[in-house]
Amino acid sequence: MTDARLSEARFRDWRFGLFVHWGLYSLPARQEWVKNHERLTDADYQPYFDHFEPDLYDPRDWARAARQAGMRYAVLTTKHHEGFCLWDSAVSDYTVAGTPWGKDLVGPFVEACRAEGLGVGFYHSLIDWHHPEFPIDVEHPQRDDAEAKAKAAGRDIAVYADYLHAQVRELLTRYGPIDIMWFDFSYPDRRFADGTPGGKGRDDWRSEELMAMVRELQPGILVNDRLDIPGDFVTPEQYQPAGPMTRNGEPVLWEACQTLNGSWGYDRDNLDWKSPELLVRMLVDSVSKDGNLLLNVGPTGRGEFDPRALATLAEIGRWFRLHERSVRGAGPSDLTPPPDCRYTQRDDRLYLHLFSWPMQHVHLPGLGGRVKYAQLLNDASEIHRVANDPDQTAQNTQMGGLPVDTLTLELPIQRPDVTVPVIELFLS
């Protein structure tokens, strides 16, 4: 296998990762887009820089929580759209080094991930709402401020692109081998209301050149698809695709990124939390379509995962401990599952994930005569198989009307007390 194929296989095998959105926006605690949404100026935003002091930051806690949840890689925002750098960049003063905390945050994160055996990725924002040469475009916090726009008329994106490239070089030379580079994002076709161009894309970032540099510095790395040129994997955001993803008709590596509550950055008053059950279903759904799930946590301004996030991760971990083999090392199956179920498969083991608990029987088309043994995965307790007789009509207490190639399983009335029940089927 070539290096690239090897990294792809590793990536696919990880299946489940941690996304971390952390920056100055953790302090206002109302989404990582707060500067844009509230049209804040640099001066408005300065207090967050002046008070950034994550005294409880211990990335070993993060890495441990991720590992226990079943995650096998982690991706950290080195810089988000606000422009603040989590490492002491040589080409910027707008970094953690200038805050009361004063110390690099990226290095300890990388070390902690490696100590837990997690793959390491860097999210890096292409957009920058602080850099003095980043033009005021449709996504900029000052997009409606005529005076600011007039002042910014001479900004030169080429100068910013040099800065972007220099920072990516720093990130990919200071911290040893990095597995994933996660750029965000391009919007080449966006225009202002008056029709003038207001987006950014490959020509602004000099994407081909940036990509070549990334690959030269880190030959084994996988790069996502948001540079406005094709990358190694595609990144559906806050939605689950309908099936395995393709590019030009060919299967493509993919990773769904999902939030715990709709916000990426710490969002104190948000109550839209997804249940652990929904999140486990998203993981299973991804694997059944040959994808990964990158699940986000937005740490607080003190550097911790808040109790709601930790409780969710812990519950996912309880499911994971008992069901790891239905997702890790497993992939899609050619068989079509019954309604409200997902199949994953590894060699001759087929995993039936039941998103709702059936009425004692579940009918599996195409599996008649093909299953040697069946058990609940959580406790290895046998599940009875009923062979169907095509000549039998359904009547009274007699089940029938099912083709011989349908296998019927007889389930206990009581749903096992796990987040998502799984039946392991041994195919003959």
Ligand code: GLC
């Ligand atoms: C986005 C957003 C964002 C988040 C992200 C994750 O497009 O701008 O805040 O970081 O993608 O996928």
